[in-house]
Amino acid sequence: MIAFWGLAAVIVASAVWTISASKPVYSVVALLLNFAALAAMYMTLSAEFLAVMQIIVYSGAILILFVFVIALLSSGVAPFSMGPNRLPRIGIPAAIILIGALGFLGRGALTQRDTIVSGNATSTLGPVGTANVFGSVADFGRALFTVHLLPFEITALILMVAVIGVVLLAGDRGPFVPTRQHADRVERANREAILRGGD
């Protein structure tokens, strides 16, 4: 209970910090805090494997990717600006009102009183092997490789498509991407060619 509210406060505060930071690097740091608190909350929800995945994949891979891109863009010729915020005075109060309305409606609509007690529950998959405690790595792995094998293989396909797409987009020998400057240059060359009387 205390853990939940403490972690919830950290999660909400860091989420607000993420979207209101003045520099993208600060946003990344706030998001890191958010993901760490979420991982701790996953542990209290007995999702051990997903807590570790949260740290490794989100904090370790995705956020480092963000940091790399920020560093890459910041080292260019033009200074990397945040860009203007659109409607901060309208958007944030609107978001708060939306949150309040949703919470109010949700409180009324969700009359079920399911509670989550901390501790371990027995898995629905039955006592195969030694660890059949719900949410343990063995339990999750057994579910992933037996009942939910198809989503796992679709995951592999998604990652493959992402890798190929990123290499095509950002690789050195990527497809030809016409810029406005390039189009202007081509048009000017054509016009000059026409003025010179060429074909």
Added chain:
Amino acid sequence: MPVPVVDYVGLSAVMFFIGVAGVVVRRNPLVMLMSIELMFNAANLLFIAYARSWVANAGQVFAFLVITVAAAEAAIALAIVVTTFRSERHVDVDDIRLLRG
């Protein structure tokens, strides 16, 4: 001390709408992507909370799938940001008209 699932639903909704506010308010594509990650994580929290509540593994497996999709989405979107920045030299989604056709 048991925590009602409704509290997790509320926390997830707050996180999701903070992400929505980030996408609506900020014009920097990197911060917008981070807001999208916030929304992904709000969905994940809900999946995991209900998986725990109903003692069902399917929620955790689907949260795993969401993490994978988020990773793929972040990689591709950041590649698009880098490609756009190479040609446009500034990062503001209102000024990017290259993909408009």
